[in-house]
Amino acid sequence: MRKIIVHEFITLDGVIQAPGSPTEDTDGGFTHGGWTLPYWHDDIGAHFGQIFADADTLLLGRKTWQLHGEAFEPNPEGDPFSGFKKYVVSNTLKSADGWRDSTLISGNAIEEIRKLKSQPGKNIIMDGSSVLIHALIENDLVDEICLHVYPLALGAGKRLFPDGKRANLKLVESVALPTGVVYQRYQPA
Amino acid sequence: MRKLVVTEFVTLDGVVAEPQEWSFPYWAEEIGKFKYDEHFASDALLLGRVTYEGFAAAWPTRTDEQGFAERMNSLPKYVVSTTLNKLEWNNSHLIKENVPEEVAKLKQQAGMDIVVHGCPTLLQTLMQHDLVDEYHLLIYPIILGKGKRLFTDGTSASLRLTESKSFSSGVTLLRYEPDRK
Numbered sequence: 001m002r003k004i005i006v007h008e009f010i011t012l013d014g015v016i017q018a019p020g021s022p023t024e025d026t027d028g029g030f031t032h033g034g035w036t037l038p039y040w041h042d043d044i045g046a047h048f049g050q051i052f053a054d055a056d057t058l059l060l061g062r063k064t065w066q067l068h069g070e071a072f073e074p075n076p077e078g079d080p081f082s083g084f085k086k087y088v089v090s091n092t093l094k095s096a097d098g099w100r101d102s103t104l105i106s107g108n109a110i111e112e113i114r115k116l117k118s119q120p121g122k123n124i125i126m127d128g129s130s131v132l133i134h135a136l137i138e139n140d141l142v143d144e145i146c147l148h149v150y151p152l153a154l155g156a157g158k159r160l161f162p163d164g165k166r167a168n169l170k171l172v173e174s175v176a177l178p179t180g181v182v183y184q185r186y187q188p189a
Numbered sequence: 190m191r192k193l194v195v196t197e198f199v200t201l202d203g204v205v206a207e208p209q210e211w212s213f214p215y216w217a218e219e220i221g222k223f224k225y226d227e228h229f230a231s232d233a234l235l236l237g238r239v240t241y242e243g244f245a246a247a248w249p250t251r252t253d254e255q256g257f258a259e260r261m262n263s264l265p266k267y268v269v270s271t272t273l274n275k276l277e278w279n280n281s282h283l284i285k286e287n288v289p290e291e292v293a294k295l296k297q298q299a300g301m302d303i304v305v306h307g308c309p310t311l312l313q314t315l316m317q318h319d320l321v322d323e324y325h326l327l328i329y330p331i332i333l334g335k336g337k338r339l340f341t342d343g344t345s346a347s348l349r350l351t352e353s354k355s356f357s358s359g360v361t362l363l364r365y366e367p368d369r370k
Contacts, residue, residue, distance in 0.1 A: 012203070012326075012339075012340060012346075012348070012365075013203055013338070013339070013340035013344075014202055014203045014338075137332075149363075151347070151348040151349060151350050151365055151368070152345075152346065152347055152348065153340040153344060153345050153346040153348075154345055155340065155341075155342060155343045155344050155345040156342060156343070159202075160202075161201070161202035161203075161332050161334070162334065163334055163335060164334045164335065165332060165334040166331075166332060166333050166334050167331070167332050168330070168331050169201065169330040169331060169332070169359070170330055170359050171330045171355060171359035171360075171361065174353065174355035174361050176350060176353035180348075180349055180350035181350075182350065182353050182361070182363060184328075184361065186201065186330055189330070
């Protein structure tokens with residue numbers, strides 16, 4: 001069975017909204033976008049490299065898929081997900097033409113994602129996609145959570161973990177970077 | 190000037206409420222050692238009402254070979270509450286009003302660290318007035334989905350990581366100081 005690997009940039013207060021730029025996601029009047037930028041370290045890229053090396057598929061919510069697609073469809077050479085199959089979960093999108101190698105999942109997304117996991121292949125990566133991730137965590141479909149934890153509390157924004165879900169995890173890696181970011185990997189206990 | 194140290198058991202989803210309900214399965218010798226060193230580097234406790242009531246019910250009857258409980262019972266305790274009138278626990282002192290000013294005064298006194306355990310409500314006040322000098326966060330590999338969080342909505346902070354260490358039971362110690370640049 002393939003694994004679903006979630007990667008998130010996260011603050012100490014659990015916020016994952018708009019890590020990379022001020023305009024990425026301003027839902028709820030969020031004004032802190034781009035909060036990861038001052039803490040960049042090359043090891044963060046290396047951690048991505050490790051995650052990517054064992055994966056061949058990307059699973060995203062609509063918003064994150066659109067952001068990636070807008071950035072990378074016109075710029076295939078700069079696309080870090082080049083060669084990946086992409087699945088976008090949405091009940092409002094009409095097609096997944098906005099980014100190459102994308103397939104639309106609508107209707108019973110959880111059932112479709114279970115099927116995707118049972119197909120042969122390498123790991124399935126998720127990033128961003130706060131709405132979809134809540135659904136996957138609630139349904140125990142996540143096999144690994146990789147967190148870059150930033151030394152910040154923002155006081156507002158979309159959170160990674162859903163209300164009402166209890167789960168025990170096990171820590172499989174913990175390493176601190178010189179910029180104050182801590183990389184933590186967890187799997188279901 | 191003394192340091193005000195906030196020490197917390199925190200779940201991966203940021204909950205600090207009632208650690209006695211979820212932290213015990215992850216106990217490790219190293220956590221005990223850390224809590225011991227923290228306790229013996231301090232000579233005062235600052236507590237909110239809820240934590241005070243829990244501690245005051247538990248600690249007076251405890252003893253241990255290391256003298257942890259004895260020190261807990263003998264240290265001065267500063268208790269922030271607008272509703273309590275009388276404090277039964279030995280060497281406890283009530284702070285009823287002007288909390289930021291009273292805490293700032295305590296910090297001006299000579300002495301070792303002042304430690305805050307738990308107390309998410311009190312913590313928001315301390316953070317808003319930039320009174321916290323160090324955070325000791327023990328991050329537990331569990332999500333609870335409910336309960337009071339360490340950082341509540343509207344509380345922001347910019348910190349500097351000073352130490353990180355993971356323990357055999359899956360708990361990670363993260364130490365931070367405010368980034369007062």
